[in-house]
Amino acid sequence: MREQRNCTDEDLAAQTAAGSPAAFEELVSRYSPRLFYFLRSRSESDEDIEDLMQETFLRVFRNIDRYDPKWKFSTWLYTLAVRLAISRHRAKKTNTLPLDPELPENPSPGPQENLIQKEEAQARQNIWTVARNLNPGEYRALWLHYAEDLSIKEIAKTMNKTQLGVRALLHRSRLKLGQKLRSASPSAALSEALSTRQRFEIL
Numbered sequence: 001m002r003e004q005r006n007c008t009d010e011d012l013a014a015q016t017a018a019g020s021p022a023a024f025e026e027l028v029s030r031y032s033p034r035l036f037y038f039l040r041s042r043s044e045s046d047e048d049i050e051d052l053m054q055e056t057f058l059r060v061f062r063n064i065d066r067y068d069p070k071w072k073f074s075t076w077l078y079t080l081a082v083r084l085a086i087s088r089h090r091a092k093k094t095n096t097l098p099l100d101p102e103l104p105e106n107p108s109p110g111p112q113e114n115l116i117q118k119e120e121a122q123a124r125q126n127i128w129t130v131a132r133n134l135n136p137g138e139y140r141a142l143w144l145h146y147a148e149d150l151s152i153k154e155i156a157k158t159m160n161k162t163q164l165g166v167r168a169l170l171h172r173s174r175l176k177l178g179q180k181l182r183s184a185s186p187s188a189a190l191s192e193a194l195s196t197r198q199r200f201e202i203l
Contacts, residue, residue, distance in 0.1 A: 009073035017064045024064075028057055031077060038078065038143065039085055052088060056081045075154040078144065082158060130180045138173035145170060 004012060004026040015023035035056065039049050059080050067076050131139055137159070144150045144158060152170075156163045 010069050013064060013067050013073050014069065016061070017067070024061060027060070027073070031074070034148070035077070035081060038148075039081060052081070052084060056084055059084070071157065072150070072154060074148060075150060075158055078148070078150075079158045082140070127177070127181065131177055133180060134173060134176060138169060138176065141166060141169045142173050142177070 004015070004020075004022050007015070007023070007026070009027065009030070012023040012027050016027065032053065035053050036049055039052050039056075056077070060077060063080075067073065131142060134142070140159065141155060144155045145152075150158065152163050152166050155161075156166045159166065161169070
């Protein structure tokens, strides 16, 4: 397993396609927490999300030979997850999918750094909490771009949109999020100003 930990996601996908169980286990280990937070919603239990995750990874395993390495593995994975989530919500006749990311905090070496980190973590949480009030498409676009660091092209593939459409969606989402942050509280307005200036760099 140590050998797999040093591989890229794309290398692991290739090894999985070649029949390596260890490579697939490493992919599942890497993406399980991130996929859980991406799929999490207020309308579903943790058990439902776990079921959806298992279904997603099962699709990955069964269709790994269809993965095109010209794309990031994460782009392909999230594309599968989004399609499965949409299908499930359509089946339940549910129109909302507000996701709730909770980014893990990294340990800091000293009191001052720890205080800064806590303030930044709170700012991140405030932003994503308010972002839950955006529509699902706006939220997903922000999450994929700023939390998952996917490119415009990769998001377009994941969300089945044009690159121009994704750019417009991100622009509109940032404006709406900024308005909601300003109306939430004075401290949120400060966070919004910081996040706008840095273009979500703290995320």
